[in-house]
Amino acid sequence: MEPPKYSSLKPEAQARITGHINTRWKQLYELDKAAVDTPVHLLFLTNSGGAVATLSFIGAIGKNRIADEVKWSLMTFLLALISLGIYHAKQHHHLRNLFLKWQEGVADLYADRKDWPTVLAEDKARIKVTFWDYFFPYVAFGLFVMGCGLGFSALW
Secondary structure, three states, X not given: OOOOOHHHOOHHHXXXXXXXXXXXXXXXXXXXXXXXXXXXXXXXXXXXXHHHHHHHHHHHHOOOOOOHHHHHHHHHHHHHHHHHHHHHHHHHHHHHHHHHHHHHHHHHHHOOOOOHHHHXXXXXXXXXXXXXXXXXXXXXXXXXXXXXXXXXXXXX
């Protein structure tokens, strides 16, 4: 038996579905807004700080008088920042796509082109965590640790 179309549902059922739609829209909006908060911001700040500190050190000592490890340290901080930029762009596009596809599904529901279980199933199918969701932040963290180690090793 085919699930009923949205327009044929009782007002209470429509209100329940609309409440779920509004909750989901808010959730996706908050996810989109918070995609780079906390740990990624922390990685960005620490790698930026590492790059600035290293550049300041190079400026104070002179580029010809510093150890190669300091130059490599700077490079790791910069690569970490690039990695975080890629991560941010990837997350933004993924979450934006989730939101846009959710809007399309809801429009199809209201136009009776799709039923509610189909809209939910399609949304659930789009929510996939991949290797790349973890790769870039961990690379940035690893590069930060490596940059710190290289900088510290130049002191010896």
